[in-house]
Amino acid sequence: MLNVNNIEVVYSDVILVLKGLSLACKEGQITTLLGANGAGKSTTLKAISGLLKSEEGEVTKGTIEFMGEKLNGMPPEKIVRKGIFQVMEGRRVFEDLDVVENLRCGAYTRSDRAGVKRDIDLVFDYFPRLRDRRSQLSGYLSGGEQQMLAIGRALMARPRLLLLDEPSLGLAPLLVREIFRIIAKINEEEKTTILLVEQNASLALQVASYGYIMEMGKVVLDGPCEKLRENPDVREFYLGIGEGGTKRSFKNAKHYKRRKRWLS
Amino acid sequence: MSVAHCGDFRQSYKDDMKVLETRFVRVSVGAFLVLLYVFPLFMSNYATSTMTTIGIAVIGALGINIVTGFTGQISLGQGAFMGVGAFACSYFMRILHMPFWIAMPAAGLTTAAVGMVFGLPSARLKGLYLAIATLAAQFILQYLFIHMEAVTGGSNGIPSPPPEIGSFAFDGDRSKYYLTITIAVLAVLFTTNLVRSRDGRAFIAVRDHYLSAEIMGIHLFKYRLLSFAVSAFYAGVAGSLWGMYTGYISAEHFTIAESINYLAMIIIGGLGSVLGSIFGAIFMTLLPQALTVGTGALAQTFPKIGFLIMSFKDGVFGLIVILFLIFEPDGLAHRWRQIKAYWKLFPFSY
Structure with a gap:
């Protein structure tokens, strides 16, 4: 599904970080x-x-292919x-938005309202703790809850x-x-x-x-x-x-x- | 003779303390200093006096870089602080009959005190809110420049007597240049050492993560205020030199435009970089001059649309600054570091 072939990554034109890395993810x-x-x-x-x-990083050599593209x-x-959705290191939730708003942000790329609504419920099924806190500002969630929210937000993009x-x-x-x-x-x-x-x-x-x-x-x-x-x-x-x-x-x-x- | 070290070869604390690490760098910096001092012997008075304004700008830019670049407190009052320095210096010399050599540091200290007063809001305000508070400093001081006629001469301005040693007066282009450039070099030296001292590290800590800094035992308010004071001191010295350079000071020069000009210098040169302050000061002083020369020449070649070309000058200035920020968002100092890093392992880039 994902094929990373021999990539080389250079930061700021001078720092070589990845030296010919290859990996693959199976569907x-x-x-x-x-x-x-x-x-x-x-x-x-x-x-x-x-x-x-x-x-300021750049892939200078090699290819990254996803579904043949x-x-x-x-x-x-x-x-x-x-x-492809990356959940970044550290939670990085939008602190001034509440839980549901954060999840809706995750669904930014989608336009099917009914599906988004269903998926919010789905995320709440996976993370029941988030359902209890649905209308709280995410900045006030505990670390673990924020991490759950970060993963849930990623799921919203399907x-x-x-x-x-x-x-x-x-x-x-x-x-x-x-x-x-x-x-x-x-x-x-x-x-x-x-x-x-x-x-x-x-x-x-x-x-x-x-x-x-x-x-x-x-x-x-x-x-x-x-x-x-x-x-x-x-x-x-x-x-x-x-x-x-x-x-x-x-x-x-x-x-x-x-x-x-x-x-x- | 290595141009620059390609790795970390420091073996003693003495090596670690060096500002200029290789002999090549020491030689070239030395040559540059010599060049600075023999420069006016070969150049026109116009070039010399332009260099003097660059020297003054370097001092002012170093000052605002300490408060904005190193400590992270946006200051929009550098222009007004320079005004305080200029008027104070003139006042000390004319009314209190101090010699320039005492009046200039005294003006610097006065400005530092004023800077501390306007730095007080930094106890509670951060970021853009603080910027607006310092903007108030700019306007309050400008109001005082116009209305404290006894000190500032009001809207007419006031003369600024030249510094003297014995019977020698610094009133020629060259002597002003030498005085300015000497103080600018000292300012660069002092700043370079300040930012790698205990207090300099505290400034940077306050900028990068004020909560962590507080945990280390750094008194936030003290260092914010200190940075405002040091920055204003530089502005006061630069202002005194400006008074000496023009011979006559008026409130018109120390407007918000001047403050923004200084902010632009350190953004273009590089926030939190001594070298960046120098680059920015040079860039922002020379660019308008180059544009004046360029548009003047164009207007002479095409006299019919001459006025049109002249009116484009400010627009082109803005355009160049914007293009600069797009292509060099981290400032000239960052590009300079990149170039050095690139040549480190030449012919390999990494």
Whole structure:
């Protein structure tokens, strides 16, 4: 469905961030993109959704194709209409609008009133907490509720591909699990394809079916999530599980001896 | 000899403190300073006096960049503050018989006090609301310029005596130039060091995230007020020099147009950048002059539509400024940094 081929992204003409990155999202599946801070995950999402331009970034090489159509250089407001919706890192709700108004904003690209009304109810079904707070200003919602609203707002556009950037940011573990459960449910029921960027690797690898691991602007490892979960390097560096299958104790670990194998 | 470091090679705190990092940069800045000082020996009086106005503009622009660019408090009163400085300096010299060397800093301090008074609204106001409050400063001061006749001479204006050392008076184009450019260089040096000091970092912290700054223990109001004071001090010095440059000061010069001109300088040059203040001052001083020369020449070539061409001048000025902002939204200083970054790893751009 989405094919990113060998893209190179340069900021301000001088800073090379992505160095030949390729990935693909299969229709109806959750794909996850993992990696340390500064690996270029968010940049990848911005390259897809066209937000790079406003940050002086540019895709200098490679192609981004969505349903067989090239997205390179297309402005973000057009890309949204093609069916790609990015939920940005940090909630970024419109603080002075109430919950329902925020959701209506998400449906900006649609013109079927009845459908929008139905979808507002649908979002409330996924996130019952939002229904209770429907007429409150979203600036007064708690962090978790704001994140729910951000995802709900994305659903309102009826996207074919949903780009989620760290939906778990700053949320309590229980709430994180709740949000991930809903993401999986949305994927199952609405058949929305999802590209998920996460720091919480273990949860992401549970809900997704295919995963990519990025480092220094490149994909260093990819595979079906079951396989990634078995990979010793992923287990140690991303899931924090030592070779014995127990949580690694740093007390008697000679950490420097073990290198990530893909870095040579 | 490396032109600029292509990475971070600092190994000691001393290296870290350097303003000019490589020998190439030190040599070229030194050469530029020498050029500044021998410049009037080769150039016409007209060019010299234009350079003097640039020097004054640089000081004024540095001032407004401290309050607007570094501390993030939009100020629309820089023109009026310059007026305060000019009138104060003239008053100190004529009535109190102070020599210029005392009157100028005293005028700067007076202006700083006035600036602090008009910076008081920054305790509660932010952003555009504060801009409107400083706009009030502009108009109140302009009213005072006209009506405090004893100090300002009212609408007639008042003479500004030239500075003197012994029997030597700074009344020629060249001597005015040397005095202005020396003070401008000192101002640049001081500002460069101010913004990397503890207080300078506090200014930037207040601009970037005032809540975080407060958490660090930075007293917001104190630093906002301080930035207004420092900025007004620069304006006062620039105003004193302006009085010396023209020899006669009148309220007409220190209007809202002048304030906006200074704001335009730092926006075009680069907010929060010392180099940007210099670039902006040069740009906004030279552009109208170049346009006058250009349209004058055109009008002579086509005498029949001469008046038409002359009347286009202001329009073209506006157009160039707008085009500039469209293509260089982050200012000239940003472009300068880009060019430097581009050449860092030449022939590779990254």
